[in-house]
Amino acid sequence: MYIPFDQLPPQARIWVYQASRPLTEAEQAEVSPVLERFATEWSSHGKGLQSSATLLHGRFLVLANNEDATAASGCSIDASVRFVRELEQRLGLSFMDRTQLAFQREGEVELVSMPELKSKVAAGDIDKNTLYFDTLITTYGDLQQAWPRPAGNSWLSRYF
Structure with missing residues (x-):
């Protein structure tokens, strides 16, 4: 239904x-x-x-x-x-590629590959406050309340 x-x-x-x-x-x-x-x-x-x-x-x-x-x-x-x-x-696209991370930057969705992540963090392009679209969330409530969420409040926190 x-x-x-x-x-x-x-x-x-x-x-x-x-x-x-x-x-x-x-x-x-x-x-x-x-x-x-x-x-x-x-x-x-x-x-x-x-x-x-x-x-x-x-x-x-x-x-x-x-x-x-x-x-x-x-x-x-x-x-x-x-x-x-x-x-x-x-x-003609992929929905299953988990090697790309999506961030919200200047109102747009920007994809960053896993290999690029460390260099983007080191350069200050991504920090703990950068909004991250965490595709690992599991409830509608999380989607409504914290999506996108600051990268530092996700599994990415280990990079900061």
């Missing part, structure tokens, strides 16, 4: 996938109904999930499920990964 994204409970589980490039406005318009259809049809062992899906900042695909209603099973999570892979093929 589809739930509008802004009506999810704070404890809803989320999965965040970061696109390797920004989606164009045309791609976003094309994908929006596909996301809603997936969330409507997403199920666990034949039982519909209370789920939602959206694109944020033209770059982040977020799938969500209200686990208090029905928990996502391994099979339903596998189905979501297949769905994301299909979107990758359709759009």
Whole structure:
């Protein structure tokens, strides 16, 4: 069962996938109904999930499920990964590359590769207050309250 994204409970589980490039406005318009259809049809062992899906900042695909209603099973999570892979093929981009980190700089999303991170920190381009889009967050409440969050308040704190 589809739930509008802004009506999810704070404890809803989320999965965040970061696109390797920004989606164009045309791609976003094309994908929006596909996301809603997936969330409507997403199920666990034949039982519909209370789920939602959206694109944020033209770059982040977020799938969500209200686990208090029905928990996502391994099979339903596998189905979501297949769905994301299909979107990758359709759009000609990657949502699965975890070697790129996304920061908010001057109102824009900037990707920094893991190998570049130390040099960017050493040069002062990234510091503990630089806003970071942590794709490891797991609840809708965290997304609403602390996303993006200062890099120093994430797993990146060890670099400062």
